[in-house]
Amino acid sequence: MKSHSGTPIISVRWKKGRLVGQKAPLKLREIWAIRIRLRLAGKVRDLALFNLVIDSKLRGCDLVSLRDCDIAQGKSIFARAVVMQRKTHRPVQFEITEQTRQSVAS
Structure with a gap:
């Protein structure tokens, strides 16, 4: 295949060599590590x-x-x-834990 200028187009496969699809969920230890790093960095909004x-x-x-x-x-x-989901237009009910309430309040 050639482009309009006559130079050949190199075909590269999409996502070649990369993992695609659903990713593995975070482990509890990884969640706590992220929380601690955000807290130590003072990133209140991100936490x-x-x-x-x-x-x-x-x-x-x-x-x-x-x-x-x-x-x-x-x-x-x-x-x-x-909360009403934008994609599915279905309501999602969830519990806000005490730790989350404290981080949102600060």
Whole structure:
């Protein structure tokens, strides 16, 4: 195959040599290591988002579209929350752990 300028196009396979598909879940030890590193680095926002991901198992697009009113009222953070998924349009109910409530509150 040649391009418009006459030079040959090199065909490269998509994702050749890379792992594709579903990845293995994080192990509990890895989750705690990430939490500790975020806490030591002072990344409060990233720690709160990471804890919310672990609690809710939401997709990234749904997580970043969360508002304060979805998980809190005033200064109190809900013990449970319900979020409508953007892709499936189904509600997802999840429990917000005490550790997550503390990281979101700070």
